[in-house]
Amino acid sequence: MKEYSLAIVGATGLVGRTILEVLEEKKLPISKYTLFASSKSAGKIMHFMDSDYVVKELNENSFDEGFDFAIFSAGGDTSKKYAPIAASKGTIVIDNSSAFRMDSNVPLVVPEVNPEEIENNKGIIANPNCSTIQALVALKPLDTAYTIKRIVYSTYQAVSGAGNKGVADLDNGIFNYSNKCCDYALQKFPYPIFNNCLPHIDVFLDNGYSKEEEKMINETRKILKKPDLKITATTVRVPVFNSHSEAINVEFEKDFKIEELRDLLIHSSGITVIDDPSNNKYPLCKDATGSDNVYVGRIRRDYSVDSGINLWVVADNLRKGAASNAIQILEKMII
DSSP, rough: OEEEEEEEEEETHHHHHHHHHHHHHHOOEEEEEEEOOOTTTTTTTEEEEEEEEEEOOOOOTTTOOSSSEEOOSSHHHHHHHHHHHHHOOOOOOOSSSSSSTTTTTOOOTTTOGGGGGGGGGGGGEEEHHHHHHHHHHHHHHHHHHOOOOOEEEEEEEEEEHHHHHHHHHHHHHHHHHHTTTTOOSSSSSSSOOOOOBOOOOBBBBBBSSSSSHHHHHHHHHHHHHHOOEEEEEEEOOOSSSOEEEEEEEESSOOOOOHHHHHHHHHEEEEEEEEOOOGBOOOOOOOHHOSSEEEEEEEEETTTTTTEEEEEEEEOEEEEEEEEHHHHHHHHHHHO
């Protein structure tokens, strides 16, 4: 079996460190790893695969030595500048940012949903938004069986989705409350996230939606290849450290039997169903954290429409919502 080389851009961030954790678990046929970050983090030592790696500063010449693949997780501006450079040197880039997701020439991939799109890459493959990934893992088998007519997304997203600064805001809020001490400076959010819910993820657009909500709408349409699909979304940041939760309401073109629909989800790839309300069994963030599966429960008919369903969907946003999805894309190309 061929051995591959892999560059990891943004290796010192929350998602970057999760990428390293998942790669250690996977044991893929990769013989050479190179870690990149900004000048601020260059020179750091990271222990990975039983070895110490010196983080290199990312620059225009970083890909001259040649890599088979690169996973980018360093933000949209970095991806826009450096991903095309890497691709021009023969490296296939899997990008975690929003920079290329809506580019018609770049496949937007969830391996359980549209793996065939991987072959259509021209050097760059986009990883969808974390909240989109977990929703589509749950919705794709239902769309295939019953044809989705409309989706209403309501998300409850953990602070780890906002990076280290988001986690720090929650940590500082908890410390401040527990110790009844001094005020603290917010690093990420416009208001304290401790004991609070913020209906504000990313910037607001002129139409009143947030950019996060627009991402979910547009990415869902692209992945399902339904540009006119009726979708609306409200995304909320909640005081949870990790794993996003979503209440998803779906209306179908075709009718269904609830038992058959539940059985379909049980037997679909990448899904764990926890749905026993009589015993208070349903997906929780603690169930999803550390897992690559998408957890689905509270499966019940929406009686306000002819063929509607309500789902509660939970997944680890750092793993399945970012790192693991990217690595699963990589797996499809090398195994």
